[in-house]
Amino acid sequence: MRINAIGAVTKPLQPAFLAIPSSAQDNIAVNTAVTVVFGTEIFDQNADFASNTFTAPVTGKYHLDAMARVQAIDSASSYYFFQITTSNRVYQHIVDPDYGQDNDYYTFNVNVLADMDANDTAYVIIQQGTGTAQSDLQVKSHFSGYLAC
Numbered sequence: 001m002r003i004n005a006i007g008a009v010t011k012p013l014q015p016a017f018l019a020i021p022s023s024a025q026d027n028i029a030v031n032t033a034v035t036v037v038f039g040t041e042i043f044d045q046n047a048d049f050a051s052n053t054f055t056a057p058v059t060g061k062y063h064l065d066a067m068a069r070v071q072a073i074d075s076a077s078s079y080y081f082f083q084i085t086t087s088n089r090v091y092q093h094i095v096d097p098d099y100g101q102d103n104d105y106y107t108f109n110v111n112v113l114a115d116m117d118a119n120d121t122a123y124v125i126i127q128q129g130t131g132t133a134q135s136d137l138q139v140k141s142h143f144s145g146y147l148a149c
Contacts, residue, residue, distance in 0.1 A: 082108035
């Protein structure tokens with residue numbers, strides 16, 4: 001821990017990460033759980049994020065946040081879901097895109113305070129239920145997390 005002159009406390013090895021896609025994932029598969037590829041790490045304070053997966057270095061409560069901007073939403077699909085999958089649980093956002101027309105874009109968000117044991121993992125998937133494989137996951141998406149307590 002570091003305490004500076006104004007009393008601010010920083011923990012330089014506290015697990016924290018932010019990753020974004022390095023390119024779009026075009027025409028995501030239908031009826032398949034597609035792992036979101038986060039190819040660019042903005043920061044990874046304790047080197048706990050690799051290959052699209054966060055691995056908890058210690059047991060604790062982790063704040064995890066994932067957002068996906070998806071273009072060309074197929075209104076004929078029965079559903080889309082976006083989820084953070086951990087070793088213990090699944091945290092999901094689901095939507096029925098029957099808006100009467102294909103949407104140009106939709107933003108999915110999942111935020112959670114997840115209980116994780118040491119070496120548990122977390123990653124993000126998206127799935128389109130039916131329809132046409134036309135939806136594109138954009139680079140404006142992100143996945144982040146930190147040890148809260």
